Amino acid sequence: MTDTIKSLAALLAEGKTSSVELSQDYLARIERLNPALNAFVTVDAEKTLLDAAAADARRASGNAGPLTGVPIAHKDIFCAEGWLTTCGSKMLSNFVSPYDAHVIEQFKAAGMPCLGKTNMDEFAMGSSNETSYYGPVRNPWDTDRVPGGSSGGSAAAVAGRLAPAATGTDTGGSIRQPAALTGITGLKPTYGVVSRYGMIAFASSLDQAGPMAQTAEDCALLLNVMAGFDPRDSTSLEREKEDYARDLNQPLAGLRIGLPREFFGAGLTGDTARAVEEAINQLKKLGAQTVEVGLPNSNLSVAAYYVLAPAEASSNLSRFDGVRYGYRTPEYRDLTDMYEKTRAEGFGPEVKRRIMIGAYVLSHGYYDAYYLQAQKLRRLIAQDFVEAFKQCDVILGPTAPTTAFKLGEKTADPVEMYLSDIYTIAVNLAGLPGMSLPCGFDAQGLPIGLQLIGDYFAEARMLGVAHQYQLASDWHTRAPAL
Amino acid sequence: MQWETVIGLEVHSQLSTKTKIFSGASTAFGAEPNRQACQVDLALPGVLPVLNKGAVERAIKFGLAIGAKLNRTNIFDRKNYFYPDLPKGYQISQFTLPIVEAGELTVQVGEGDKAVAKTVRITRAHLEEDAGKSLHEDFHGMTGIDLNRAGTPLLEIVSEPDMRSAKEAVAYAKALHTLVTWIGICDGNMQEGSFRVDANVSVRPLGQAEYGTRREIKNLNSFKFLEQAINYEVRWQIEQIEDGHQIQQATVLFDPDTGETRVMRTKEDAHDYRYFPDPDLLPVKLEEDWIEQVRATLPELPQQKQARYQADLGLSAYDASVLTSGKWTADYFEEMLASAGESQAKACANWVTGGLAAYLNQMANSPDQCLVTPGQAAGVVRRVADGTINGKIAKEIFDALWKGEGMDADQIIEAKGLKQVSDAGAIELIIDDVLAANAKSVEEFRSGKEKAFNALVGQVMKASKGKANPAQVNELLKKKLGAG
Numbered sequence: 008m009t010d011t012i013k014s015l016a017a018l019l020a021e022g023k024t025s026s027v028e029l030s031q032d033y034l035a036r037i038e039r040l041n042p043a044l045n046a047f048v049t050v051d052a053e054k055t056l057l058d059a060a061a062a063d064a065r066r067a068s069g070n071a072g073p074l075t076g077v078p079i080a081h082k083d084i085f086c087a088e089g090w091l092t093t094c095g096s097k098m099l100s101n102f103v104s105p106y107d108a109h110v111i112e113q114f115k116a117a118g119m120p121c122l123g124k125t126n127m128d129e130f131a132m133g134s135s136n137e138t139s140y141y142g143p144v145r146n147p148w149d150t151d152r153v154p155g156g157s158s159g160g161s162a163a164a165v166a167g168r169l170a171p172a173a174t175g176t177d178t179g180g181s182i183r184q185p186a187a188l189t190g191i192t193g194l195k196p197t198y199g200v201v202s203r204y205g206m207i208a209f210a211s212s213l214d215q216a217g218p219m220a221q222t223a224e225d226c227a228l229l230l231n232v233m234a235g236f237d238p239r240d241s242t243s244l245e246r247e248k249e250d251y252a253r254d255l256n257q258p259l260a261g262l263r264i265g266l267p268r269e270f271f272g273a274g275l276t277g278d279t280a281r282a283v284e285e286a287i288n289q290l291k292k293l294g295a296q297t298v299e300v301g302l303p304n305s306n307l308s309v310a311a312y313y314v315l316a317p318a319e320a321s322s323n324l325s326r327f328d329g330v331r332y333g334y335r336t337p338e339y340r341d342l343t344d345m346y347e348k349t350r351a352e353g354f355g356p357e358v359k360r361r362i363m364i365g366a367y368v369l370s371h372g373y374y375d376a377y378y379l380q381a382q383k384l385r386r387l388i389a390q391d392f393v394e395a396f397k398q399c400d401v402i403l404g405p406t407a408p409t410t411a412f413k414l415g416e417k418t419a420d421p422v423e424m425y426l427s428d429i430y431t432i433a434v435n436l437a438g439l440p441g442m443s444l445p446c447g448f449d450a451q452g453l454p455i456g457l458q459l460i461g462d463y464f465a466e467a468r469m470l471g472v473a474h475q476y477q478l479a480s481d482w483h484t485r486a487p488a489l
Numbered sequence: 490m491q492w493e494t495v496i497g498l499e500v501h502s503q504l505s506t507k508t509k510i511f512s513g514a515s516t517a518f519g520a521e522p523n524r525q526a527c528q529v530d531l532a533l534p535g536v537l538p539v540l541n542k543g544a545v546e547r548a549i550k551f552g553l554a555i556g557a558k559l560n561r562t563n564i565f566d567r568k569n570y571f572y573p574d575l576p577k578g579y580q581i582s583q584f585t586l587p588i589v590e591a592g593e594l595t596v597q598v599g600e601g602d603k604a605v606a607k608t609v610r611i612t613r614a615h616l617e618e619d620a621g622k623s624l625h626e627d628f629h630g631m632t633g634i635d636l637n638r639a640g641t642p643l644l645e646i647v648s649e650p651d652m653r654s655a656k657e658a659v660a661y662a663k664a665l666h667t668l669v670t671w672i673g674i675c676d677g678n679m680q681e682g683s684f685r686v687d688a689n690v691s692v693r694p695l696g697q698a699e700y701g702t703r704r705e706i707k708n709l710n711s712f713k714f715l716e717q718a719i720n721y722e723v724r725w726q727i728e729q730i731e732d733g734h735q736i737q738q739a740t741v742l743f744d745p746d747t748g749e750t751r752v753m754r755t756k757e758d759a760h761d762y763r764y765f766p767d768p769d770l771l772p773v774k775l776e777e778d779w780i781e782q783v784r785a786t787l788p789e790l791p792q793q794k795q796a797r798y799q800a801d802l803g804l805s806a807y808d809a810s811v812l813t814s815g816k817w818t819a820d821y822f823e824e825m826l827a828s829a830g831e832s833q834a835k836a837c838a839n840w841v842t843g844g845l846a847a848y849l850n851q852m853a854n855s856p857d858q859c860l861v862t863p864g865q866a867a868g869v870v871r872r873v874a875d876g877t878i879n880g881k882i883a884k885e886i887f888d889a890l891w892k893g894e895g896m897d898a899d900q901i902i903e904a905k906g907l908k909q910v911s912d913a914g915a916i917e918l919i920i921d922d923v924l925a926a927n928a929k930s931v932e933e934f935r936s937g938k939e940k941a942f943n944a945l946v947g948q949v950m951k952a953s954k955g956k957a958n959p960a961q962v963n964e965l966l967k968k969k970l971g972a973g
Contacts, residue, residue: 086535099534106528108535205535212768240537241770319768322567325578326532330634333534342632346571369569369763378765 012077012172012225019066019076026059026066026076030120033078037123037169040489043150046163048083048141049091050123058120065118074228075118080170082161083124084131085216086205087111090121094207095129095139095157098327098334098353108205109237110174110216117232122170126160129355130324131181131209133157134427137418138357145414146189147487148453152411155185155427161219162189166454167489172220172229176206178213179312180406180431183443186219187406187456190445192473192483193219194226197463198438199244201230202237208323210316211242213435222483223444223473227252230466246464254471260294262472265399267302270430274408282447282455283405286476290403293475300395300402304387308433309425311388314368314381315436320358321365327353360421389437396462401472405430406443406456430458440466444473445482454482490731491695494723495703496658496688497650500665501643502675503619503683504547510618510642511538511581518681526621526636532576537769540565544642545773547674548588548616549783551644554672554790555611557592559780563773565616569763573634574621582645584764587615588775595792596664597810598657604807609661610649617643638682644674650689650700655719659712662686663814666712667791671816679710686715690722692730701726702736706743706750718743722750794819802826802834811842817856821845821863828867829874836870844887852891861890868898878902878909881955911958916949916965919957923948924969934970942966 010018018024034052041047055078062076086092086104088111093099107115114121128138136144136159144159146152147167154163158175162185165173175182177195186193194217201216208214218229230251237243266287275283287297329335329349336348354362368377395402407427417424434441439460446457457476461469477483509516512529529536545563552559566584592611597604621636646665652658666684670677677684686709691701706722709715721743726736741750789797791813798809812822822841829837845866849856869886872878878886878898886901895901902908910916924931927948934941949962 086533092534094534102534104534106533203535204537207534208769210768239539241539242768318765322569322579322763322765325569325571326534326576328571328573328578330573331531331576342573366763369765371761371763374763374765 010171011221012074012228013222015077015171016074016228020071026062026078026120027056029076030055030059030078030122033122033170037164040167040169043489044145044147044163044167044169045142046125046144046160046167046169047080047123048093048095048126048160051090054089055120055122062118062120072117074232076120077171078120078122079114079229080122080125080161080164080173081111081114082127082158082174082176084127084176084207085111085174086207087121087124090124092124092207093141094131095127095141096354096358097140100140100334102333104205106205109202109239110206110233113232113235114174119232125158125164125173128157128159128181129358130207130320131157131176131178131214132320132357132361134180134184134424135412135414135417136160136185137414138355140355143414146411146453147489148190148411149451152413152453153188155188155407155411157181157185158193158219159185162186162191162193165189165191165219165221166487168486172218172225174216174233175219176209176214176216177431177435178209178215178316179435180428182217182219183431183441183456183458184407184428186443187445187458188411188454190454190456190482190485190487191219191221192223192226192442192444192477193217194223194230194442194466194470195434195440196230196234196466197244197440198435199242200440200464200466201233202235202240202243204237204239204243208319210319211323212319213312213316215435223442223470223477224252224255226442227255227467227470227474230470249467251467251470254467255474257468257471257475258294259290259472259475262290262295262401263399264290264295264297265300265395265402266297267300267305267395267402267404269302269305270404274429275405278447278449279405279408279410279455282449283403283457286446286457286480287403289479290472290476293479295472298399300398302388302391302395302433304384304391305433307384308388308436309429311381311384311436312428312432313364313425314377315385317361317365318369318378319365321362321369324354324358324362329353357421385436388433392433392437392439392460400462401465401469402460404458404460406458407431410449410451410453410455434460439463440469442469442473444477445485446480447482448485492692492723492727493695493697494653494655494719495650495691495693495700496652496655496719498648498652498658498662499687499689500646500662501619501685501687502646502665502669504544504642504644504674505676506541506543506547506642508541508543509640510541510544510616512640514640516641518678520637522624522633522635523637526639530576530636530640532578538581538767540770540773541642544616545588545775546783547642548614548644549775549780550672550674550787551614551646551669552589552592553780553784553787554668555589555592555594557611557614558590559775560586560588560590561775562586563588563616563775565767565770566764567767570760572620573632574623574636574639576621576636576639580618580620581767581770582617583615587613589614594661594664594668596657596660597806598660600807602805602807604810606806607652607657607660609651612647612649614644614646617645619643644669650691650703655716655723658688658719659716662715663712664791667813667815671791672787682710685710688715688719688722690719690726691736692723692726702738704736704738704750705740707740707753709743714743714745717745717748718750721748725750791819798834802831802838804834804838808838808842812838815856821856821859824863825867825870828864829870833867833870833874836873837867840866840870844884848887848891860893861887865890865897872898872902876909876911876958879955879957879959881950881959882909885955908956909958910953910956911961913961913965916953916957916961917969919952920949920962920966920969923952931970942970
């Protein structure tokens with residue numbers, strides 16, 4: 008089961024397999040491996056096979072699209088009609104969505120069956136998938152280790168070949184960091200390329216959905232499905248429909264790769280530094296040249312992010328009040344008691360921590376010092392990238408400072424955990440596209456991720472660079488023994 | 490001590506869009522609970538707001554109508570607080586940058602010749618969404634939530650503390666009500682909550698520069714309650730201070746049954762709303778083209794009409810203000826004027842502000858039920874002007890028209906024989922009869938009682954069935970009595 012989306016689509020097109028058959032194979036693998044990995048919160052074989060049968064019928068009637076029949080798993084942050092949609096929280100442990108997110112609609116329209124809903128950090132707040140109410144996800148490369156987060160379930164599902172691809176969301180690195188820690192390819196598009204409608208909000212100005220798969224090519228094909236203007240999301244961008252696979256075969260000769268000196272400083276050591284160096288050499292062999300660039304404000308990105316994201320989250324999560332849907336405490340004296348108990352019992356500690364931080368930085372007397380200052384930093388950080396892209400076509404660096412760490416290793420120290428996203432967060436603050444792809448393994452056999460950052464709307468070019476690298480390397484083809 | 494009242498009003502005016510400000514659900518009033526609340530209004534996980542441009546256009550229209558500054562960049566903020574009928578846990582409003590700033594409205598305070606003009610400054614007007622409703626009856630100790638109203642567009646219009654009496658506050662509120670309905674941005678239905686007033690009231694010793702501590706009376710939904718509530722509140726505040734107490738800043742509710750206000754919350758329980766720009770909505774830019782397009786849809790405004798009626802038609806300020814107190818009234822007047830001719834402006838104005846107004850008060854619930862067309866009314870005025878009938882008969886004809894007893898004035902004059910008698914000979918015959926039959930009154934008049942003359946005029950008019958030309962009756966009677 009190491010097939011890519013592209014190869015599965017070819018098998019379906021040639022009639023060598025059916026969507027039902029494929030879906031059954033993946034469901035069987037989920038049944039066998041999910042107990043150990045805990046990558047899925049909800050699996051519903053009946054629903055999946057109904058989707059698959061419909062896809063086969065569509066193909067038989069000659070109306071198949073390029074990916075019709077290829078199954079995909081969805082992060083449990085996307086509302087999907089008739090599916091339990093928990094967002095990794097007890098708060099939504101009983102919430103069956105009455106509607107589809109735009110992303111889900113797009114995959115339905117493409118005829119891609121839903122394999123299930125994948126586990127995640129609660130409300131996407133976490134970098135290890137340990138904050139999920141449904142238990143931690145295990146890294147398929149070493150089940151004592153975390154898969155990263157917050158899209159840890161999607162990452163583990165793809166890495167463990169429980170699904171050929173999955174959707175993720177990325178607010179500060181939640182697609183790229185788990186992709187790096189599990190040895191897969193994941194892409195966060197430019198903010199506004201994929202509609203956020205129906206994607207449960209963490210930090211609205213940073214959240215962006217994207218694909219997680221084995222290869223850059225697969226990510227391009229999946230982004231073709233996901234992207235598109237949606238009038239229901241005011242931040243969705245009205246642009247010409249584009250083919251994100253169009254630059255896959257563009258040679259790298261003349262490509263200018265920017266290497267931010269801030270990403271290659273003292274923090275980057277050992278196997279990760281070596282693997283990234285080797286990837287750079289590989290790209291140079293393919294004709295690219297490197298140029299040193301500066302992102303002088305990037306060291307402030309974690310601080311700015313942990314003001315802005317919690318501020319938005321504290322407000323976004325106010326709707327979970329036990330009044331209309333979701334969890335409500337069984338016993339309460341009055342309205343205030345109901346609110347307090349519902350939210351005390353329904354949210355986990357990391358979510359509460361961020362709600363409190365967010366409420367604090369927005370409160371009277373602190374707003375200017377925190378929220379407004381962080382917004383200013385955000386503009387400076389974005390401006391750094393604008394300057395950098397005057398000198399280069401794509402920026403390269405590590406995705407994460409370390410490879411997968413052990414469960415429980417960083418849970419005691421939130422700041423240590425927050426630093427897992429030190430290389431990814433600036434990209435969200437700037438709204439740029441970024442991706443992670445495998446570029447080697449450390450001494451313990453754990454995957455290492457290479458991050459590419461593109462200019463606004465330069466997904467196709469960035470995917471082309473990644474694809475050319477993957478044509479010349481085989482890290483992305485390696486799968487854990489399960 | 491002499492006290493001065495200081496009042497500022499905040500008016501929530503529901504904008505007349507078909508759909509809500511951030512969703513496609515209908516804003517129609519009166520549906521079954523929660524049948525007009527879509528997934529966005531219910532704040533399901535993952536839903537997002539999309540701004541209704543119609544609401545923005547209505548706000549622009551208002552800003553233009555009060556000569557205000559329109560902020561070219563509009564930001565929507567979140568006002569965070571928990572309440573069961575606030576589904577998202579925040580209200581989308583405009584905090585730092587309201588769409589409308591620094592306008593003014595001039596209103597007539599008082600009646601008739603005593604009316605004086607008063608200009609009230611409007612600090613700001615901003616767009617926001619309404620909350621739902623909590624229903625406490627019929628749920629056996631529980632509370633029902635109806636989210637039909639959640640997301641209804643509101644324009645919150647905030648005045649400066651420029652009013653000095655309940656009368657001024659009511660005059661301003663009425664003028665504002667006229668304006669928003671006039672320019673078609675609000676249906677003005679106060680029973681349905683389309684126009685709700687909060688009054689900030691304080692008192693201070695006359696001559697003191699600083700304002701006193703204010704209390705805010707919430708959600709007044711009639712002009713009568715507004716006046717009662719302010720008057721009660723002012724008396725209460727003065728009493729408190731004179732008894733040696735200090736006024737605590739508070740939000741209060743007015744109880745129409747007791748006529749009193751009671752504290753809802755004090756400053757101590759004031760929320761920290763943690764305002765911040767809503768990241769789900771992009772800033773809205775008001776391009777000049779758009780503003781000009783909206784300007785082109787503005788009708789002639791009440792104040793403009795008022796000025797024109799005074800300057801061109803020679804009407805008094807008071808008549809002009811009454812005629813422009815509502816779109817319906819102004820339209821009626823202008824249609825009538827077109828038919829009767831501008832020379833009859835005063836007569837038309839008298840008709841609309843007098844007889845017609847009285848009829849509508851007594852016989853109809855709303856102007857829509859008016860049974861006499863402006864053309865028919867103009868016909869009556871024309872016949873008074875050309876001497877065919879007198880003013881008293883005119884009322885009778887109007888009554889007949891209202892009752893549907895004829896198509897127009899002429900038909901009724903003809904059918905009922907109401908034509909004015911201006912034939913001196915005929916009137917003299919009647920006078921002779923009256924004088925013969927009222928020897929006592931004649932005696933009284935001759936002995937110096939002027940009143941007796943009026944009684945005799947009345948008798949003559951009565952004997953002529955009201956048809957005699959009153960001026961001629963006067964003249965001839967004086968002659969006969971040898972007084973003239």
